[in-house]
Amino acid sequence: MSNDLALRRRAWDAAASVVDPEIPVLTIADLGVLREVTVKDGRVEVAITPTYSGCPAMNMIGVEIELALRRAGFPDAKVHTVLSPAWTTDWMSEDGRRKLREYGIAPPQAAGSRRALFGVQQVACPQCGSDNTEVLSEFGSTSCKALWRCRSCREPFDYFKCH
Known part of the structure; x- marks a missing residue:
């Protein structure tokens, strides 16, 4: 070398x-x-x-x-x-996405997600994995995150927004 x-x-x-x-x-x-x-x-x-x-x-x-x-x-x-x-969030590593999920933050979805196709966003809860979630605010604890809540486990969580 x-x-x-x-x-x-x-x-x-x-x-x-x-x-x-x-x-x-x-x-x-x-x-x-x-x-x-x-x-x-x-x-x-x-x-x-x-x-x-x-x-x-x-x-x-x-x-x-x-x-x-x-x-x-x-x-x-x-x-x-x-x-x-x-x-772009596409530059995040798979390891980084895993770390986010384990930390309690839903990682960004891929560019070809359901939202890109239909304008509908399904974000899985990082605590229980349920897709039965809702956005509470487009603004979370930092500018790059939105605040969501899981309807199944009732826990709030941050979602790392796609760019």
């Missing part, structure tokens, strides 16, 4: 370990926010894409990436934001 490739792998692993400050069970790699890590002449650059424009967590994520890279031996790393193409 070339030196730049080994450095890139080490830098990627360090950046990928950063967790989302709003959903701490997910890393930025799980979310698909971590887009690219490059190494040129020993210098690391990291590209990240926000889940939506104006996401307040992005500044903290950038700082956490720089700190993680500094701890991994990259003191002069640069982090920049890439807005195009826009982030």
Whole structure:
């Protein structure tokens, strides 16, 4: 493995370990926010894409990436934001979706879901698995989530909105 490739792998692993400050069970790699890590002449650059424009967590994520890279031996790393193409929930890893469900947040549905076909959204309850759910508010605990309730177990839950 070339030196730049080994450095890139080490830098990627360090950046990928950063967790989302709003959903701490997910890393930025799980979310698909971590887009690219490059190494040129020993210098690391990291590209990240926000889940939506104006996401307040992005500044903290950038700082956490720089700190993680500094701890991994990259003191002069640069982090920049890439807005195009826009982030989509399709970039979330399957592991990230599983982590959301286990944390009690319904993961986003695939682009080819029932809603895309018929305008009807069926969100499974992350507590009991029932599809007998209803939206309470399009705005949840953060801007990227909506508040839902299960009619079967009666528990409220967040749903990670599709983008």
